[in-house]
């Protein structure tokens with residue numbers, strides 16, 4: 001008899017992503033900051049993203065930088081550094097317009113312009129897209145189709161959860177093929193299910209505001225129980241204690257934006273060391289082998 005060998009499982013590689021936008025471009029401040037004023041505000045995205053690149057270099061982590069076309073045209077050297085250091089440069093749209101505020105033609109223009117700016121500045125092909133504020137949902141049935149038509153291979157633009165600003169709660173939790181017959185796959189941001197509830201666990205404000213122990217538990221659960229990669233995201237302004245403060249924004253927006261910014265970098269470092277991380281395009285390549293064919297079967301009366 002042949003002795004049974006112990007089963008050795010390869011460590012799952014999780015997707016580490018940064019949504020490259022400045023402190024004044026976030027959804028939380030859209031009612032108090034006019035985009036016409038963006039060019040007059042103190043730019044912080046360059047210095048913050050360079051800090052993140054330093055951190056990734058130090059820890060040997062490769063990441064995906066979903067970047068606004070608006071940022072790419074103003075900071076071409078930053079785009080070149082992202083590509084030169086082995087990271088993936090991907091699209092976050094032109095100027096952070098949420099997809100459900102556009103029509104199909106406007107969306108096609110938005111992602112086309114952003115991609116051209118990113119490819120011109122970075123000198124590398126762009127195959128990945130993340131919608132601003134995870135704004136692909138039941139209101140935008142044309143969005144994935146247009147991404148596929150424009151040659152994108154993956155999107156990470158759906159939050160399969162109910163949230164006050166976004167969410168498509170009936171969407172699958174893991175990679176799916178939203179358009180029948182197209183190669184494009186959608187890789188939703190991470191959620192965790194426990195005790196009959198589904199909770200956001202993929203980064204951003206949740207990671208920053210809640211204790212690390214929650215994210216640690218949720219991420220291990222996704223890796224070990226679901227046996228799927230974590231899709232993690234955050235923003236350069238989330239490590240920036242020196243960003244200008246918007247005192248006239250609603251209290252809820254300010255709480256969400258500024259809480260625990262001073263502890264964010266240490267928390268990120270801990271997470272980067274505890275789990276295995278890589279670029280979203282390599283996660284997409286692995287996930288493409290496991291996708292479920294769903295089509296856009298889910299419609300709600302929202």
Ligand SMILES: [Zn+2]
Pocket residue numbers: 019021092096131132133
């Ligand atoms: Zn964003």
